Amino acid sequence: MQITDLIRPNIRSLQPYSTARDEYEGELGTFLDANESPFDNGYNRYPDPHQKRLKSLLAPLKGVAMENIFIGNGSDEAIDLLFRIFCEPGRSNAISIAPSYGMYEVAADTNDVKMRKMLLNDDFSLPVGRLLEAADSDSRLLFICSPNNPTGNAFPRKEIERVVREFPGIVVVDEAYIDFSDEPGMLPILSGFPNLVVLQTLSKAWGMAGLRCGLAFASSEIIGYMNRVKYPYNINVATSAIAERLLSEPVPSHIKVIKEEREKLAEILATLPFVRKVYPSDANFLLVKVDDANALYDYLIANKIIVRNRDKVALCKGCLRMTVGTPEENLRLIQILMNYAL
Ligand SMILES: *Cc1c(COP(=O)(O)O)cnc(C)c1O
Numbered sequence: 001m002q003i004t005d006l007i008r009p010n011i012r013s014l015q016p017y018s019t020a021r022d023e024y025e026g027e028l029g030t031f032l033d034a035n036e037s038p039f040d041n042g043y044n045r046y047p048d049p050h051q052k053r054l055k056s057l058l059a060p061l062k063g064v065a066m067e068n069i070f071i072g073n074g075s076d077e078a079i080d081l082l083f084r085i086f087c088e089p090g091r092s093n094a095i096s097i098a099p100s101y102g103m104y105e106v107a108a109d110t111n112d113v114k115m116r117k118m119l120l121n122d123d124f125s126l127p128v129g130r131l132l133e134a135a136d137s138d139s140r141l142l143f144i145c146s147p148n149n150p151t152g153n154a155f156p157r158k159e160i161e162r163v164v165r166e167f168p169g170i171v172v173v174d175e176a177y178i179d180f181s182d183e184p185g186m187l188p189i190l191s192g193f194p195n196l197v198v199l200q201t202l203s204k205a206w207g208m209a210g211l212r213c214g215l216a217f218a219s220s221e222i223i224g225y226m227n228r229v230k231y232p233y234n235i236n237v238a239t240s241a242i243a244e245r246l247l248s249e250p251v252p253s254h255i256k257v258i259k260e261e262r263e264k265l266a267e268i269l270a271t272l273p274f275v276r277k278v279y280p281s282d283a284n285f286l287l288v289k290v291d292d293a294n295a296l297y298d299y300l301i302a303n304k305i306i307v308r309n310r311d312k313v314a315l316c317k318g319c320l321r322m323t324v325g326t327p328e329e330n331l332r333l334i335q336i337l338m339n340y341a342l
Helices: 052-062 075-086 103-110 128-133 157-166 187-192 220-229 237-248 254-270 293-302 327-341
Strands: 069-072 093-098 114-119 139-145 170-174 196-201 214-217 275-278 285-290 319-323
Touching: 052 069, 052 214, 052 237, 069 075, 069 220, 075 103, 075 139, 075 170, 075 196, 075 214, 075 220, 093 103, 103 114, 128 157, 139 157, 157 170, 187 196, 254 275, 254 285, 254 327, 285 293, 293 319, 293 327
Parallel strands: 093 114, 093 139, 139 170, 170 196
Antiparallel strands: 069 214, 196 214, 275 285, 285 319
16 A cells, blocks of 8 residues: 555645745844744744654653654644545545544544444454455545543454554544553554554643643655645644653653553442442543433533533443543542432
């Protein structure tokens, strides 16, 4: 498979916007090229369009080269860019598992690309055969979220690998929750698969949802196209500076706490009389099947506890999705739920 053949022709020949800062690499100089204000207030200069400093921190953390990293305004920017780079509006189609993250379909719809949603198996396992059978010559993107939102489970790497090897387009593996999983994820084998894009984010385990930093990892060819199509200054100076500081600090013990809390919470929830099933989770949330999801949701809201009602989602009838909070928050959740049981 040639990746170049999958790129939309207008994108292949795109002349990207060039910034003056692309031509001069130095940090010190008299910058009279970009019509900025010369008076320093910390933010008077345009940001680095390639986020070199941030990428130099991420590369060793993730074990990939800087040229294999794209940083976007949240993962959503990367998802949208992939549609714009690989999909011909009105003609191409994309494939995704279902239930899964809602943004894949929103991005497909805004780009006039038909999304073929393939239900997971009843046990939430990956329907490898059906995903591959859904592909035709107009299929460009295939989305697998692992660990999956909202089901919480990670798929075995061998199964994902088979999809990547056999799908005749780009496979996007969304690993937003990989830091909470014992699965290794796809990054260690990224270089073996030219049609693989791995999405991660600083929004979850790294605690930077408010900063909006989504990460994509792929071959330098794909990353090159993403850089050409993105807005030149998609990551602002303040976001970069704060993300650089937080990434330089020791890895927070928060991940360990969340994983321990997740197991404790799952155990207690399973003992409640109205809980039918707590699904195993590789993420920082639990999918919980209860007797009457809508009634319980309303009860929790009345007690100022907001969870996500997934009752209307395929395969998730009767389910609420609960994020694992601090130990204090989880205790409060359990107390309120125990009162419901009475
Ligand atoms: C939360 C989440 C993301 C992260 O999105 P950002 O835009 O990076 O905050 C990505 N994918 C999935 C499946 C998520 O649940």
